[in-house]
Amino acid sequence: xxxxxxxxxxxxxxxxxxxxxxxxxxxxxxxxxxxxxxxxxxxxxxxxxxxxxxxxxxxxxxxxxxxxxxxxxxxxxxxxxxxxxxxxxxxxxxxxxxxxxx
Amino acid sequence: xxxxxxxxxxxxxxxxxxxxxxxxxxxxxxxxxxxxxxxxxxxxxxxxxxxxxxxxxxxxxxxxxxxxxxxxxxxxxxxxxxxxxxxxxxxxxxxxxxxxxx
DNA sequence: CAAACTAGTTTGTAACGCAAACTAGAAAGG
DNA sequence: CCTTTCTAGTTTGCGTTACAAACTAGTTTG
Numbered sequence: 716x717x718x719x720x721x722x723x724x725x726x727x728x729x730x731x732x733x734x735x736x737x738x739x740x741x742x743x744x745x746x747x748x749x750x751x752x753x754x755x756x757x758x759x760x761x762x763x764x765x766x767x768x769x770x771x772x773x774x775x776x777x778x779x780x781x782x783x784x785x786x787x788x789x790x791x792x793x794x795x796x797x798x799x800x801x802x803x804x805x806x807x808x809x810x811x812x813x814x815x816x817x
Numbered sequence: 818x819x820x821x822x823x824x825x826x827x828x829x830x831x832x833x834x835x836x837x838x839x840x841x842x843x844x845x846x847x848x849x850x851x852x853x854x855x856x857x858x859x860x861x862x863x864x865x866x867x868x869x870x871x872x873x874x875x876x877x878x879x880x881x882x883x884x885x886x887x888x889x890x891x892x893x894x895x896x897x898x899x900x901x902x903x904x905x906x907x908x909x910x911x912x913x914x915x916x917x918x919x
Numbered sequence: 920c921a922a923a924c925t926a927g928t929t930t931g932t933a934a935c936g937c938a939a940a941c942t943a944g945a946a947a948g949g
Numbered sequence: 950c951c952t953t954t955c956t957a958g959t960t961t962g963c964g965t966t967a968c969a970a971a972c973t974a975g976t977t978t979g
Contacts (some may be wrong), residue, residue: 720842721860724835732936733826733833740822740918750958760822763937765959768937781958786945789956806915813912816842834967852927865968869929872966882929888976889927 723812729774734759734769739776742794750790767773768792776801786789825914832907836861837858837869841878843902844848852892870894878903 730736737757742748748756754764769791771777780791787800794802832838836859843858844850850858856866870892873879878900882893896904 717877720839722857723842724859724861725837725952726835728935731833731835733828734936738824739861740825744918751956753959756822757826758844759826760938761958762939766936767956768970788944790958807910809914813915816846829939838968853925856926862969863927864970868967871928890975892927916946 718739718811718815720812720815722808726808727801727805729776730801732767734763736769738764738771739794739798742777742792743802745801747791747793748791752764753782755791774798774801784800820917821911822914824910824915828910829903830877831872832903834869836865837873838907840869840873841896841900842864844879844894845901845904849895851894852894855894873900876900876903903914 728745730739734755734757738753738784741753741756743757750764753759753768757764759767761768762791768779774797775776775795778793782789782791824902832841839859840846842857842884843855852863852866852870855861855870856863861869870879870881874881876899877897880897882895884893
């Protein structure tokens with residue numbers, strides 16, 4: 716009766732990475748977030764946050780807009796609908812695994 | 818009131834890897850399992866299964882005994898108590914994250 | 920006795936994650 | 950001024966990883 720545990724190996728690795736799971740989870744809870752806000756919330760270094768955001772952007776999970784706040788750079792991040800869908804299905808898959816194996 | 822989401826970044830990477838999560842989850846449900854049984858259950862290639870088992874053994878999460886079944890090699894794997902503890906706490910940490918963010 | 924099979928291990932390689940170094944421009948100090 | 954420091958990020962360097970493919974050691978079959 717137990718379903719297919721092997722499905723766990725098909726989890727979206729982009730979201731499975733803990734730092735990125737944290738990022739997209741935070742982004743899912745707000746309309747948008749700027750770079751420094753994300754840095755404070757995640758406690759990632761700027762370097763790593765930047766790299767992870769770039770990957771999420773490449774995958775079209777996050778949209779990144781570079782503007783200015785006065786004269787200072789301002790990077791604003793938003794989860795795309797593809798990103799929302801990906802997170803939702805990641806969570807469903809993981810929850811299903813957890814329930815099958817509890 | 819919400820606890821610390823950042824904790825997700827401290828998940829045990831050894832178990833977080835989907836292939837290994839699958840392996841230890843299977844091992845947690847049986848007294849012991851031989852290599853070929855694990856290969857069938859996980860659908861991993863022999864090479865990858867071997868490599869993942871070696872890592873789990875290095876971490877002392879799994880004990881590996883090489884014997885013979887008749888004249889053929891037989892590799893028997895067992896989750897150690899350290900492995901059980903690690904899996905349990907991984908699951909707790911993950912479940913806690915999921916509940917905080919649902 | 921050579922070919923094929925069994926039960927694994929080792930190797931090759933592209934991608935990854937992290938820390939440290941770097942960049943471009945703005946504000947502050949002397 | 951002009952140089953030092955600060956802000957907001959990006960890029961680089963590098964050890965580690967995960968996977969597939971090649972390999973190994975021994976066994977059975979034709």
